[in-house]
Amino acid sequence: MTGQGTRLLWVEIRGFRAFGTEPRRLELDAPLIVVHAGNSQGKTSFAEALEFLITGYSSRRDLLGGAKAEYDDSLRNAHLPDGDLDVYIEAGVAGPGGVVHKVRRELVQDFGYGAECASRLLIDGLPVEDLAAVGLPMSDPPVRAPVLLQHILRDVLSTQPKQRVGYFKALLSLTDLDLLHDRVAAVCSTLEREAPGATLAAVTRLLQTPATQAAAAIRDVVDGGLDAETIALVVDVELLTAGSELLGTPATQFPELQTALEAAVAEQNEETFPLGAFTASAVVDASSRPDLDTYANALGQADRDAAHLAPLLAAALAVEDLAGLDHPMDCPICATPKALTPARIVTLREQLRRTTAVDAAAVAAGGVVQKARQDLDRLLAALPGAVPAAGAWSPEQLAAAGAQLRHLDVDDALAERARATAASLLPAADGVRTAIKAAAEMLDRTALDIKARNGLSGDLGGRYTALTDAVQQLQRASQNHHEALQALRAAVEPAVRHRVAGSGFAELLNLVAHGEQLVEDLVAEAGRRRTIKRLKAAELALSKGAGRVLDARFEQMSEAIEGWWASIRPEELVGFGGVRRRAGGARFINLDATLRSTTTGHAVIRDAIGVYSDSQLNALGLSIFLARAELLGSSVVVLDDPIPGSDSDHRLTFVQNTLARLLDAGTQVILTTFDSKLADWAQSNHDHRGLVSYQLTLSDLSAGVDPSQTSDTFSRLLLEAEDNLYSPTSRGRRAACGSYRAAAERLAKQIVATGRTHDGTMCTVADIHAEAPMLKDLVPLVNGYALDNAEKGQWRTFNKVLNPGNHDDDVAPTTELKVVRGNLRRIAKTHREHWPTGLLA
Amino acid sequence: MSNLLPNLDDLLTELPGATPGVADARALAQAASSASTVDELDQALTSLAADWRKS
Numbered sequence: 067m068t069g070q071g072t073r074l075l076w077v078e079i080r081g082f083r084a085f086g087t088e089p090r091r092l093e094l095d096a097p098l099i100v101v102h103a104g105n106s107q108g109k110t111s112f113a114e115a116l117e118f119l120i121t122g123y124s125s126r127r128d129l130l131g132g133a134k135a136e137y138d139d140s141l142r143n144a145h146l147p148d149g150d151l152d153v154y155i156e157a158g159v160a161g162p163g164g165v166v167h168k169v170r171r172e173l174v175q176d177f178g179y180g181a182e183c184a185s186r187l188l189i190d191g192l193p194v195e196d197l198a199a200v201g202l203p204m205s206d207p208p209v210r211a212p213v214l215l216q217h218i219l220r221d222v223l224s225t226q227p228k229q230r231v232g233y234f235k236a237l238l239s240l241t242d243l244d245l246l247h248d249r250v251a252a253v254c255s256t257l258e259r260e261a262p263g264a265t266l267a268a269v270t271r272l273l274q275t276p277a278t279q280a281a282a283a284i285r286d287v288v289d290g291g292l293d294a295e296t297i298a299l300v301v302d303v304e305l306l307t308a309g310s311e312l313l314g315t316p317a318t319q320f321p322e323l324q325t326a327l328e329a330a331v332a333e334q335n336e337e338t339f340p341l342g343a344f345t346a347s348a349v350v351d352a353s354s355r356p357d358l359d360t361y362a363n364a365l366g367q368a369d370r371d372a373a374h375l376a377p378l379l380a381a382a383l384a385v386e387d388l389a390g391l392d393h394p395m396d397c398p399i400c401a402t403p404k405a406l407t408p409a410r411i412v413t414l415r416e417q418l419r420r421t422t423a424v425d426a427a428a429v430a431a432g433g434v435v436q437k438a439r440q441d442l443d444r445l446l447a448a449l450p451g452a453v454p455a456a457g458a459w460s461p462e463q464l465a466a467a468g469a470q471l472r473h474l475d476v477d478d479a480l481a482e483r484a485r486a487t488a489a490s491l492l493p494a495a496d497g498v499r500t501a502i503k504a505a506a507e508m509l510d511r512t513a514l515d516i517k518a519r520n521g522l523s524g525d526l527g528g529r530y531t532a533l534t535d536a537v538q539q540l541q542r543a544s545q546n547h548h549e550a551l552q553a554l555r556a557a558v559e560p561a562v563r564h565r566v567a568g569s570g571f572a573e574l575l576n577l578v579a580h581g582e583q584l585v586e587d588l589v590a591e592a593g594r595r596r597t598i599k600r601l602k603a604a605e606l607a608l609s610k611g612a613g614r615v616l617d618a619r620f621e622q623m624s625e626a627i628e629g630w631w632a633s634i635r636p637e638e639l640v641g642f643g644g645v646r647r648r649a650g651g652a653r654f655i656n657l658d659a660t661l662r663s664t665t666t667g668h669a670v671i672r673d674a675i676g677v678y679s680d681s682q683l684n685a686l687g688l689s690i691f692l693a694r695a696e697l698l699g700s701s702v703v704v705l706d707d708p709i710p711g712s713d714s715d716h717r718l719t720f721v722q723n724t725l726a727r728l729l730d731a732g733t734q735v736i737l738t739t740f741d742s743k744l745a746d747w748a749q750s751n752h753d754h755r756g757l758v759s760y761q762l763t764l765s766d767l768s769a770g771v772d773p774s775q776t777s778d779t780f781s782r783l784l785l786e787a788e789d790n791l792y793s794p795t796s797r798g799r800r801a802a803c804g805s806y807r808a809a810a811e812r813l814a815k816q817i818v819a820t821g822r823t824h825d826g827t828m829c830t831v832a833d834i835h836a837e838a839p840m841l842k843d844l845v846p847l848v849n850g851y852a853l854d855n856a857e858k859g860q861w862r863t864f865n866k867v868l869n870p871g872n873h874d875d876d877v878a879p880t881t882e883l884k885v886v887r888g889n890l891r892r893i894a895k896t897h898r899e900h901w902p903t904g905l906l907a
Numbered sequence: 908m909s910n911l912l913p914n915l916d917d918l919l920t921e922l923p924g925a926t927p928g929v930a931d932a933r934a935l936a937q938a939a940s941s942a943s944t945v946d947e948l949d950q951a952l953t954s955l956a957a958d959w960r961k962s
Contacts, residue, residue, distance in 0.1 A: 240914055242911065242912045242913055242914050242915075243912070243914050243918055245911070245912065245945070245948070246912055246915070246918075246935075246936065246939055246948070249939075249945070249948050249949055249952055250935055250952055252949070253949070253952045253953055253956050256953075257956065590960075593959075593960035593961065594960060596959070596960070597956050597959040597960045600927070600928075600931050600959055601931075601956060601959075603927060603928030603931060603932075604928055604931035604932040604934075604935050605932075606928060607922060607926075607928040607929045607931070607932035608918070608922075608932045608935065608936070610921075611918050611921040611922045611932065612918060612921075614921040615914060615917045615918055615921050618917075
């Protein structure tokens with residue numbers, strides 16, 4: 067088991083809760099450590115310091131109740147000087163295998179200001195997260211350390227049944243199964259929150275139309291357990307069927323169906339409002355002036371007259387007889403006799419070569435002019451589309467459109483504005499038309515010039531500049547109209563959609579246009595729903611499985627709790643019957659009590675919380691804690707006031723049965739108690755095992771809790787006297803006197819033996835006892851070693867106060883006995899510190 | 908077995924049978940067994956759920 071064999075050897079505490087400026091060290095190297103202290107003397111601070119050492123936390127804040135803010139600044143001692151932040155718990159730990167480590171927890175930040183406390187943990191000087199490496203692992207919260215504090219003892223009993231489940235799961239370290247369940251639920255929840263594909267919303271809209279049957283069939287495929295191919299088939303069939311029914315004509319292909327639906331939707335929309343009458347195409351830029359510079363330059367370099375004749379010369383020289391002329395002949399054009407000689411043919415050939423470049427440029431220029439003419443024709447043809455029909459509307463047409471807008475709850479002024487901007491396009495378009503005509507005429511003239519190899523005669527550039535200006539003016543008017551149209555469209559389209567919604571055309575068109583996406587969304591949705599269903603079923607199976615694990619652990623734990631209960635309260639008619647889930651559920655835990663009228667009688671089962679007395683509830687809380695420690699294999703257990711004052715009947719069973727069982731199992735037990743008798747009995751019953759005992763006092767709030775080791779006979783006798791110190795009867799106080807007298811005699815013998823040994827004469831307590839057994843004989847001896855006159859007087863007083871006569875009147879009252887107790891403690895402390903090796907035992 | 912989920916073996920023992928819900932619960936528990944942090948646990952469970960969506 068984890069932590070088996072681990073043991074605390076010592077602990078040093080400073081600045082933590084009631085521990086103040088003085089570091090206090092307690093030796094713990096024993097199976098049983100008994101710490102006795104009156105109320106408010108620091109024993110709970112001691113137990114909480116050990117809890118803080120292991121966990122770095124205080125369970126008090128979680129379990130004691132109240133607001134978190136009430137625990138602000140509760141860990142650091144309130145009396146430490148400002149700026150003194152040295153708060154720590156340090157301990158020697160013999161880990162598994164016996165290796166000794168020094169562990170240290172330093173408080174870095176106290177609870178407060180909305181923050182948790184923070185600390186730094188070291189093992190042998192190296193920072194660590196926890197003490198698992200030395201066999202002191204943390205358990206699940208809220209009880210993370212094997213330290214039983216009063217608020218832990220009662221928490222499980224006072225908490226709501228619903229919260230008790232969490233407590234027991236934590237005790238049984240089963241919270242990991244809750245984690246698995248929660249994370250599976252989180253995955254499921256994420257899937258549930260995931261929005262279905264957008265086309266599924268469109269299917270929902272189609273449900274509200276005459277095509278509802280098709281929509282329902284498509285919707286239902288997600289729960290049909292169909293594969294993707296079948297889903298696609300269903301979608302195809304249903305959309306085509308719905309389209310055929312809506313349009314009244316059979317549809318077998320999606321492209322045709324989509325076109326028909328688009329037309330139907332457009333028609334429906336235009337019937338509702340003629341937005342198309344306001345719509346115009348964009349005005350393209352005018353093409354720039356055609357570039358004829360190449361032609362003009364070639365013409366400039368050639369003889370213009372020759373250029374004119376170039377076609378004629380080319381034709382003549384193509385004649386075979388002329389090309390190969392070797393004697394003069396008559397001119398074939400003007401018939402001049404012998405005018406065409408071979409020399410002239412050579413000259414003509416040279417002339418023709420020079421004019422060929424002009425020809426090439428003229429051909430290219432002709433192409434450019436032709437292209438420019440075509441551009442103008444296109445621009446002219448596009449002009450009607452650039453002017454919306456509404457621009458030419460009559461007042462009646464505009465009034466009718468305004469009425470339609472009002473019917474749609476749209477401001478009719480929008481139509482008036484759009485109509486005005488549309489009308490402004492008419493003169494602008496006329497201007498463009500005129501400019502196109504002028505440019506075209508000039509192009510025709512230019513074509514003739516080129517054909518005749520003449521220079522370019524008109525102002526083509528000027529016509530094109532005028533055309534560009536006219537087109538830009540039209541574009542500006544078009545832009546102006548576009549803005550008005552957008553405003554109109556923004557208001558009209560939603561209103562039209564709303565008005566025509568439900569007819570099914572637009573809804574079906576949307577799905578037909580996104581058919582592939584629809585199938586994809588349906589397949590994804592089917593997968594999502596199927597997975598959610600599987601996760602929920604798995605979640606339920608996990609819950610049931612975890613419940614069965616819990617039941618098995620409860621059974622195991624019930625046996626353990628019952629065993630501890632029987633150790634504290636053996637042979638009682640009221641017993642513990644077990645821990646179980648209420649009705650096999652996961653939310654409530656019952657703690658059963660068994661009630662018998664005789665030891666062998668039939669047990670009646672009742673809820674323990676309802677029938678147990680306070681002391682029985684306390685015993686149940688203690689049993690639960692011990693069962694947990696046993697199941698977790700805790701090798702160290704800290705018990706803070708485990709048996710309440712009201713349950714004095716069970717001190718002895720606790721000491722003889724419960725403590726014995728823990729110690730027999732090899733568990734190191736640190737017991738703190740206000741109850742002197744419990745402390746005394748624990749010591750006397752288990753002294754043979756080896757124990758360490760301490761008395762805690764808190765007289766100086768700044769210095770803090772002051773522990774005194776009380777494992778010796780003197781201390782035991784002082785503890786014994788406590789039982790009767792407050793007795794109202796003289797008989798009781800006489801018994802206390804006897805204990806204090808015996809304690810004084812024991813202390814005196816120790817002081818004398820120590821003093822003589824220190825002076826050079828080896829001596830034991832037994833030697834002094836043989837020499838002077840009684841207090842009256844010891845006072846003269848011990849006064850020889852008194853450290854001051856006050857002590858001498860106190861020894862003499864002890865002899866008188868602690869030897870009452872036979873009459874009741876002679877017995878010292880409690881107040882005087884308390885003075886004696888204080889004096890004895892002080893003398894013992896000062897002598898322990900005075901002698902170099904302490905007092906002989 | 909996972910440090911994050913030390914009781915997973917015990918849970919798997921309590922998930923016998925071949926009903927779909929139990930088989931899926933077992934698959935989730937087995938997927939979780941390699942996780943050593945909550946993030947890894949979430950990742951393992953989400954990954955299995957993603958497989959289920961596709962199947």
